[in-house]
Amino acid sequence: MKTLKAFCSGAALACSLFGAALPARAETVYQVPSLSDFSGPFASVMPLFAGAREAVVSWWNIEKGAQLGVKLELKPYDTHYDTAQTASLWPGILSTTKPIIGLSLGGPDTTALQQRLPNDKVPMILGSASNGFAWRPNQWILSTRPTFVHEIGAFVEWFQKTKVGGTRPVKIAMFTSEASPSYADMGKGVAAYAKANSKIADLVEMVYVEPQPADLTLQLRRVLNNGAELILAPASIQQAIAIKRAMQALGKNVPIVFNAHNSLSVLEKPMGGLVPLEGDYEAHALVVTGADDSEARRFYDLLVAKHGLKAPWHTFTGMGIGQTLVLVRAVEAAAIKHGGNKLTGELVYKTLVDTRFPAKSFYGFSGGDIDFSVEAPFPLRDPRINVGQVVGGKIRTVASAVPVPQLAKW
Amino acid sequence: MDPSGIFFTSHARDRALVRTKRQAATLALLIAALVIAPLVLSDRWVSLGYAMFITMIAVIGLQICTGYAGQVNLGQSAFMGVGAYGCALLLHYPQVPIILALLLGGAAAALFGALFGLTAARIKGFYLALTTIAAQAIFQFLVLNLPGDWLGGAGGLHLENLELLGVNLGNDRALYWLSLATLLVMTGGAFGIVRSRHGRSFEAVRDDDVAAGMMGINVAAAKARAFLVAAFYAGIAGGLWVIALRHVSVEQFTLFNSIWMIAMMIVGGLGSIVGALIGTVLIQLAREGVVSLGPQLVDLIPSAGQDIVFASMNVLLGTIIVLFLLFEPKGVMHRIEIGKRAYRLWPFPY
Numbered sequence: 102m103k104t105l106k107a108f109c110s111g112a113a114l115a116c117s118l119f120g121a122a123l124p125a126r127a128e129t130v131y132q133v134p135s136l137s138d139f140s141g142p143f144a145s146v147m148p149l150f151a152g153a154r155e156a157v158v159s160w161w162n163i164e165k166g167a168q169l170g171v172k173l174e175l176k177p178y179d180t181h182y183d184t185a186q187t188a189s190l191w192p193g194i195l196s197t198t199k200p201i202i203g204l205s206l207g208g209p210d211t212t213a214l215q216q217r218l219p220n221d222k223v224p225m226i227l228g229s230a231s232n233g234f235a236w237r238p239n240q241w242i243l244s245t246r247p248t249f250v251h252e253i254g255a256f257v258e259w260f261q262k263t264k265v266g267g268t269r270p271v272k273i274a275m276f277t278s279e280a281s282p283s284y285a286d287m288g289k290g291v292a293a294y295a296k297a298n299s300k301i302a303d304l305v306e307m308v309y310v311e312p313q314p315a316d317l318t319l320q321l322r323r324v325l326n327n328g329a330e331l332i333l334a335p336a337s338i339q340q341a342i343a344i345k346r347a348m349q350a351l352g353k354n355v356p357i358v359f360n361a362h363n364s365l366s367v368l369e370k371p372m373g374g375l376v377p378l379e380g381d382y383e384a385h386a387l388v389v390t391g392a393d394d395s396e397a398r399r400f401y402d403l404l405v406a407k408h409g410l411k412a413p414w415h416t417f418t419g420m421g422i423g424q425t426l427v428l429v430r431a432v433e434a435a436a437i438k439h440g441g442n443k444l445t446g447e448l449v450y451k452t453l454v455d456t457r458f459p460a461k462s463f464y465g466f467s468g469g470d471i472d473f474s475v476e477a478p479f480p481l482r483d484p485r486i487n488v489g490q491v492v493g494g495k496i497r498t499v500a501s502a503v504p505v506p507q508l509a510k511w
Numbered sequence: 512m513d514p515s516g517i518f519f520t521s522h523a524r525d526r527a528l529v530r531t532k533r534q535a536a537t538l539a540l541l542i543a544a545l546v547i548a549p550l551v552l553s554d555r556w557v558s559l560g561y562a563m564f565i566t567m568i569a570v571i572g573l574q575i576c577t578g579y580a581g582q583v584n585l586g587q588s589a590f591m592g593v594g595a596y597g598c599a600l601l602l603h604y605p606q607v608p609i610i611l612a613l614l615l616g617g618a619a620a621a622l623f624g625a626l627f628g629l630t631a632a633r634i635k636g637f638y639l640a641l642t643t644i645a646a647q648a649i650f651q652f653l654v655l656n657l658p659g660d661w662l663g664g665a666g667g668l669h670l671e672n673l674e675l676l677g678v679n680l681g682n683d684r685a686l687y688w689l690s691l692a693t694l695l696v697m698t699g700g701a702f703g704i705v706r707s708r709h710g711r712s713f714e715a716v717r718d719d720d721v722a723a724g725m726m727g728i729n730v731a732a733a734k735a736r737a738f739l740v741a742a743f744y745a746g747i748a749g750g751l752w753v754i755a756l757r758h759v760s761v762e763q764f765t766l767f768n769s770i771w772m773i774a775m776m777i778v779g780g781l782g783s784i785v786g787a788l789i790g791t792v793l794i795q796l797a798r799e800g801v802v803s804l805g806p807q808l809v810d811l812i813p814s815a816g817q818d819i820v821f822a823s824m825n826v827l828l829g830t831i832i833v834l835f836l837l838f839e840p841k842g843v844m845h846r847i848e849i850g851k852r853a854y855r856l857w858p859f860p861y
Contacts, residue, residue, distance in 0.1 A: 139805075139821030148818040179805050179821040184763045188756055189562040190802060192683050193555025208762060216669060216757035220681055234666025282665030282762055285655050289665075 128172045129442040132198035133158070133428070135175045136206050136225075141182035143206065149412040150228075151177060153421025154204060156410035160403070161429040170441035171432060180209065187213035195221055201446045202226065202428055208283065211235065211242050218242060222446040224453055226431070228424030229362065230385065231479035232286045233511050240478035243453060245427045245471060246386040247484040247505055249283070249335050249360060250290030254298075255486045255505040256358055256384035260331055261301050263500075270303040274324035275333035276340055278312040284336045291333065293511035305329045313339040321347040325355060335360040342371050345378065354380060361385040364416040365489060365496050378491045386468030386480075386505075388419040389489030391496030397465030423466035430458050457482075460502070469502045513855075528702055545691055549684040557683045559799055564690035565751045567791045570775045571701045572744025574787040578776060579705055580737030581717025582631050583639050585769050586624070586646030587745050592764030593650060594620035594746025595753040599668040602754075609675045609754065613693070616753075617746035623650075624742020625735050632731030635720075647766045654761040667760025670753065686755050693751060697744060701784045704740060713737055714782075778835060780842025789843050794832075801828045 135154055139147045158173050166172050176198050180187040187210050194200070205211065205225040218225065218241035230252055231244040246252065253275075261271040275291050278284040288307050295304035305327045308320050321344060324332070332348075334341045334357050341363040348355065359365065364383040369375050383389065388397040401422065404410040412418040435444055435452040457472040469485030488500040519525040529535045549557045569591050576584045598616030601607045623646070630642045654662050662668065673680040680686055704710050712733045715723035724730045753759040771794070779790020801824035808820045839846050 137817065137821070139818055140825040144822070147821075148816070151817045177806055177809060177817050177821075179802055179824070181802075181825075184756075185562060185566075185768070186798070186802065189559050189799065190555075192558035193553065193803075196554040212667070212758060212760055212763060213756060217681070232665070234664060237666075237669075279652070279655055282655060282667075282760060286665045 127442075128167070128170055129444070130172045130174055131201050131432070131444065132174045132176050134194045134198050134200050134203040135177045136180050136187065136204060136210050137177050138182040138206055139179045141180075143182055146417040149415055149417040150206075150421040152410055152412035153404075153418045154425045156404040156408040157422055157425035157429060159408040161433070165429070165433050169433065169436040171436050171444070173429065173432065175204075180206070182206065182209050184209040184213045191217070195223070201444050202432060202449045204228075204424060204428060205242050215240060215242055222450070224431075224446060224450040226424055226428045228420040230360070231477075232283050233290045234282065234286055235479075236477050236510055238476050241450060242478055243473050244479040245424055245467065246361075247479045247481070248290065248508075249287045250294060250511070251479075251484065251505045251508060252360065252385050252486050253287070253291055253333055253335055253358075254294050254508060255503050256382070256488060257294075257302050257331070257333075258298075258506055259384075259488060259500055259503045260358075260382075265330075270299060270301055271331055272303045272305050272328045273331045273333055274305045274308065274327070274329035275335070276308045276310060276317065276320070276344055277336045278340065279309050280312045281336075284312065287335050290508075290511045294506075294508060297509065298506070310340065312337045314343045316347065317343045318347040318350050322351055325351065325353055330355060332357040334358065334363065336363075338363040338367060338371070341368055345372060345381070349377065356380050356382060358382040358384055361387050361416050361420060364390075365491055366390050366414075366416050375491050375494050375496065379494065381491055382499075383416075383489045383496075384486055384503075386484055386486045387416065387423055388466045389487050389496060389498040390414050390416050390419050391489050391498055393498050395465055395498070400464040400466070419466060423463060426463045426466055427458070427471060430462050431456075434458070460485075468505075526706075528706070542695065546688070549687045554683060557687050559795070561683070561687045561690040561751075561755060563791060563795045564687075564694040565748050565755065566772070566775070566795065567694055567788050568697050568751070569745045569748035570772050570779075570787045570791045571697060571784055572741040572748070573772050574776050574779075574782075574784060575701060575704060575713065575744070576737045576741030577773070578781040578783065578787070579710060579717060580713035580734065582628070582734055582737050583636065584627075584643050584738070584741055585640050585766065585773070586627060586643035586650075587741065587772050588764045588766065588768035589646040589650035590620045590624045590742035590745035591749035591752065591768075592654075592759075592761065593623045593742070594749030595759045595764070596654065596662055596668065596749075597746065598750030599670060599753045599759045600662075602670055602673065603668070609673060609680075613747055613750040613754075616750035617743045620746025620749065621739045621743035624745070625739040627742075628735030628738025629731070631734040631738060644766065647764075647769070650764065651761050663760070665761070667758060668753075670757040673754055673757070680754055681757070689754070690751055693747065697747060698784065698788070701744075705784065709733070709736060717782075774832065778832065778842060780844030783842070783844040786842050786844035789847075793843065797828055797831055801825065 137147055137151055155175055158175050162172050178190055178194060191214055200223050203223060203225040205227040207229050225242045227242055227244040230246040231248045233248055233250060257273060261267060265271045277288040292307050295302045306324050332344060332355055334344050341359050344357055365378055368378060372378055401414055431449055431453045434456050435449045439448050454473045454475050457470055460467055460469045468487055471480045472482040474481055484505045485502040486505060487498055488503060489496050490499045513530060517531060529538055569587055573584055573587045576582050594616040597619035598612045601612035601615055627643055627646050631639050655665055678685045712728045715728055716730055716733045720730050775790040775794045776787055778793055780786030805821045805824045809817050
């Protein structure tokens with residue numbers, strides 16, 4: 102009897118010691134496909150995106166994942182930003198990584214996967230703004246930002262109130278292109294917005310030009326002669342540069358507003374610094390990567406110091422961080438609700454559309470709260486944008502959490 | 512050239528596509544292997560398989576137009592798009608059978624392609640290439656600017672789950688078999704075309720269109736027919752593509768895709784249907800190889816960084832293609848033919 106007791110107590114002691122040596126909770130590892138483009142149109146900025154994604158996942162695994170018993174592992178796949186490549190890659194990704202959520206890069210991913218993801222039960226997070234044509238219910242590729250037109254509408258309303266006094270419509274002109282569905286959609290959407298909000302915006306002209314124009318002096322002169330007091334340039338980087346050069350050639354200084362993919366920090370290099378961009382704006386539901394000491398900047402510095410982030414403080418780094426923060430917060434909320442070892446793509450999707458993620462959980466990398474729903478593939482409930490401007494040769498955030506107008510589908 | 516000791520005693524046997532029992536057995540084995548492959552291969556290979564079969568159909572069409580008829584065609588991707596939209600529009604009506612939608616999508620593409628074939632009657636070479644690029648621009652312009660409720664505008668058209676003979680085509684394996692069956696039919700049809708009087712007129716026009724005209728061939732009609740056939744093949748491929756993705760939008764059919772198809776045709780060998788198939792397999796496998804190798808190398812050498820690894824993979828792909836064209840500009844089929852001839856003559860030198 103004594104021997105049995107001694108054996109049992111010895112076994113119990115051994116078990117407790119062994120248990121103490123283990124981590125607080127066993128980790129369940131989930132692989133996250135990170136669709137990337139290192140060889141197509143995003144090749145030059147993909148290192149910024151990729152570094153940001155890796156750093157946020159590394160931070161989250163240590164700060165939150167360990168407590169929840171969840172570890173995320175990013176698996177990068179180069180899709181060349183090509184629909185056919187994504188379509189042929191995806192079934193393999195699905196069977197090898199068994200993802201519960203993924204990171205998307207843009208249009209080709211959406212085109213290739215949007216119809217099959219509800220069957221595959223894998224939600225994906227997209228960092229770019231959405232488009233009017235994507236505004237359909239029950240989508241599983243969710244953009245962290247509203248449509249480009251929502252972002253432009255929010256800026257125009259802010260500009261009309263703060264710079265024009267809110268007493269008369271602001272005269273706007275927009276440059277875009279018919280060469281890409283997304284750019285064409287921006288044009289149609291802004292025209293519809295201006296028509297529906299004639300007391301806020303008076304659309305002088307919607308100028309459709311090449312996505313890579315050589316010179317826009319004639320077109321810009323025409324719209325300025327017609328009284329445009331704000332130029333919208335949300336399409337390509339090359340258009341943004343051509344508009345700015347035309348403005349310089351004409352010796353005018355009418356403010357231009359850019360978006361995130363052609364932001365002030367993107368244009369800084371091709372324009373030879375920020376001085377030529379003095380007074381111009383960027384407006385989007387992302388962080389303004391400016392000179393301000395902000396919560397977002399401090400979070401970025403933390404990622405650089407402790408999580409190996411090498412990408413510079415740049416809009417595309419911010420886009421990667423913002424996108425991945427939404428992904429980890431979705432996993433986090435789902436793990437809290439359902440348990441870290443029980444996550445499925447369906448549970449994560451349900452969490453995404455049922456949860457209102459507060460702005461503070463994104464450290465300033467979003468426009469505001471993010472509240473997805475099944476009605477649209479982007480946050481439709483009270484999305485916000487941030488506005489940056491070059492002031493004194495530096496990019497400054499001049500407005501935060503600017504409300505986005507309610508728009509009818511166009 | 513037939514193997515030594517093989518002689519035919521009837522015209523029908525002499526004209527046969529599959530000439531010996533051994534060839535027939537090999538072909539049957541290959542088809543059987545392709546049919547059972549999805550039962551043993553991983554999902555990745557199955558999806559790669561149907562993507563390849565669909566591309567092969569479009570490249571065979573291009574081969575007939577460019578490789579056989581000598582008409583430069585940079586609009587094959589746009590023709591594929593027309594077929595995809597045509598098929599998607601018809602599949603919105605549940606009573607339209609999928610096969611009929613595929614055929615009518617192909618017919619729509621063929622009509623669109625024939626328009627460019629007519630221009631080929633007047634121009635050739637670089638000018639024709641430029642005209643076929645216009646097909647790409649016109650296709651994009653029409654889709655984006657026609658009323659949104661016609662072709663879906665920038666958002667494209669969406670299809671819900673499709674069924675063929677009670678089989679759900681949302682399943683990758685079902686798509687594989689559908690694409691394979693279509694490819695077999697289209698390949699058989701292509702051999703029929705190139706061995707017919709139309710095929711011979713294509714080759715005559717390619718080799719010398721003035722001489723072909725003097726021999727009584729209607730050169731303009733032959734050129735238009737070449738485009739019509741190429742666009743029909745592309746249209747069928749586009750229809751299969753829309754069935755696979757259940758979504759069609761304009762940005763899926765770019766000029767870049769047409770250029771890849773030309774690369775597949777050149778690597779396989781101009782003027783050979785089998786060359787078109789082999790070229791597609793080689794290029795697609797090379798592309799998939801570098802795409803698959805990338806993540807593994809990133810895991811293996813994390814210090815190299817994703818950007819370096821993935822960029823290197825594409826440099827590798829480009830290098831393979833350039834080296835291949837340097838050392839075998841006539842395509843893989845040329846090399847295969849040399850090998851086959853040497854094997855059949857062995858041990859004699861000629």
